[in-house]
């Protein structure tokens with residue numbers, strides 16, 4: 349039997365209990381309420397085993413199954429608290445007819461017990477222990493996140509969660525199980541991948557209900573609160589909310605990425621969507637695919653108590669809204685408080701790129717539910733290219749009030765609003781952004797461009813560059829009026845926090861933590 353185990357290449361020691369860095373699902377954008385007690389809101393959620401291994405039935409079609417099982421086990425163990433050694437061993441030693449089927453059903457049953465749907469709102473005052481509340485729907489069922497919660501928002505009276513269009517599934521957690529067999533890897537992606545949901549599920553939680561929550565560090569007493577569910581058409585990754593919610597009405601500002609799989613990337617075997625379907629250039633491996641329909645900007649008013657959608661405005665722009673990704677706005681007043689409502693928001697878009705319009709992404713969105721521009725036309729536009737764009741949206745009128753279209757071949761990311769003057773105007777400031785392009789003499793070039801927030805259309809006020817400035821694909825940014833020493837007294841000693849888990853690992857991991865991790869936290 350030991351020989352068969354060896355042949356299967358199943359890692360004998362898979363024990364999620366000792367992973368020094370556990371996989372925890374949370375939001376990339378916690379929300380802060382700077383008024384009153386100054387609390388931070390975030391989330392912790394779990395996806396059921398079924399949602400993670402929904403593609404496993406297809407795995408039977410794969411011939412080189414053992415390495416794949418190994419990848420799946422390693423990836424999934426990060427999401428559970430079980431000791432897999434004995435469970436897997438039991439399955440392996442107990443097999444009789446079909447080892448693959450046995451193992452798969454074993455994995456399903458293990459994770460079925462350990463990976464359940466749950467969603468917590470988590471709150472922290474910056475001083476004490478984290479508090480959390482389990483979210484349930486009005487009928488008592490737990491709130492089930494089907495994709496991810498990339499972003500949350502907080503208003504005066506509500507916390508707003510969105511099930512966002514970043515898929516987190518097996519396809520994202522397994523890591524190239526067949527490096528020598530591209531055809532097999534290609535087949536696996538095809539079997540496991542699915543496009544994000546075309547609608548956005550939103551959950552609204554009343555802040556007044558977030559009292560006396562559970563403190564997991566000291567108590568297991570579960571505290572449940574009810575969340576109102578609202579569904580709006582079109583998928584999204586990023587959204588903002590007005591802090592004020594007059595009469596319980598919440599205003600949502602949403603950038604809809606339409607027909608785009610942000611959690612996917614170009615592979616070596618990807619080919620162009622256009623004839624003659626040439627392979628994508630090497631230097632683009634790992635890059636995002638294009639959007640396959642024009643993106644839209646939405647402004648929604650939702651009643652926080654009932655979840656009723658009261659008002660909805662959605663626009664698009666043939667030059668500006670191709671994959672609107674990141675935002676910048678006046679997020680703090682000189683008082684330190686959040687503006688009551690967003691009067692202007694700067695957004696940047698990805699544009700359409702010939703080499704990023706792959707056959708894979710086009711096939712994935714062949715029957716996109718909310719298509720506005722025919723797919724053949726989108727492919728044609730991509731051939732010519734659509735520019736990246738930085739624009740200012742005036743939410744009240746839903747008009748793009750100002751814009752700068754970048755030259756062809758330029759990409760912009762990471763825009764940041766920097767106020768000037770008294771710091772109270774939503775347009776009196778600078779927009780700083782990262783820009784990437786191919787310079788004819790210098791090759792790949794990274795620069796930082798600075799725009800006048802009042803007049804994007806004039807183009808950049810200045811461009812900062814240095815031959816040593818290399819930042820690649822950047823995402824979100826932050827800006828501080830001034831930098832000073834950290835003043836908070838809250839501190840969890842890193843070594844004390846991790847050592848028990850680190851001690852259970854091999855000498856290499858122990859040395860890594862001792863030499864490369866702990867010294868940074870003394």
Ligand SMILES: [Fe+2]
Nearest residue numbers: 376498586824
């Ligand atoms: Fe983000």
